[in-house]
Amino acid sequence: MSGGHVASSPDTNVSSQDDLDLPVVLGRNLRRLRTSQGHSLERLAKQSGVSRAMLGQIETGKSVPTIALLWKVASALHVPFANLLQTEAPRGPKVLRRSDAKLLTSSQGQFTSRALFPFDGNHPVEFYELRIGPLHREAAEPHAPGTRENLFVAKGVVEITAGPDKPQTLTEGDAILFDADVPHVYKNLVAVEAVLYLVMTYAETAG
Structure with missing residues (x-):
């Protein structure tokens, strides 16, 4: 991002x-x-x-x-x-249709993030679907102090590097939790699209 x-x-x-x-x-x-x-x-x-x-x-x-x-x-x-990005919070169930999704994209579409929660009210915890193009490397700047990312790999093989820590390789079914208030990198290690699910937690609930 x-x-x-x-x-x-x-x-x-x-x-x-x-x-x-x-x-x-x-x-x-x-x-x-x-x-x-x-x-x-x-x-x-x-x-x-x-x-x-x-x-x-x-x-x-x-x-x-x-x-x-x-x-x-x-x-x-x-x-x-x-x-x-928040809007007025409606009452009752909220269905998030893929066709209506707000996508955060970068690198000419090689990295996309889809919010799996409605942009209404306050969300100290956020849930996203990430897609990383074949062999693509995406570098992210530090988020706010105390922000943590919990990633689950649904498809593919990826490498995650957070700050000065050793890169970690994850395959389908693996998960990782790391501090995201440092520069971090998502890298797809194979020649097919990778799909990950991300829970982002802010300082209010981190710990």
Whole structure:
């Protein structure tokens, strides 16, 4: 999950079948979270490393940023990533159709992440389906302090490296838990797509 450019970048973007609504949702949530914490655009820009101009474009619904840029903003605000995408929480069961999924993609589609939870309310724990293209290597920047990732390999053979720790090779049915507040790498070791399931836990519940 890397990058840091606007939505026109071919590298890493948030996408869904309701993209027309996404800029509005992002802008509303960012403005609410920023003002509730007493941040000016200038202050948030300094803390997140995202330019004031870009933050302003997001808040006004003029830009859909990359997933890595959103991670920087969420980390600076000390909130779970999904809080930037959340909508009103409906009552009753919620079916998440694949056709309606919001996909986080990078490396021209070689790495995709599908949220398996609704973007409503607060989610200190998040659940994703990851797909890694044949022989693809995906590097991720550190997440917020205290963030942990619990990965389960449903298909394929992958190598996971977290910070300075020794790389770990996982095959189908294996799982790994690691601290994700350090640089980490997902690498598909074989020439077929790998499928993994990820539970991401934030500091509030980690430990």
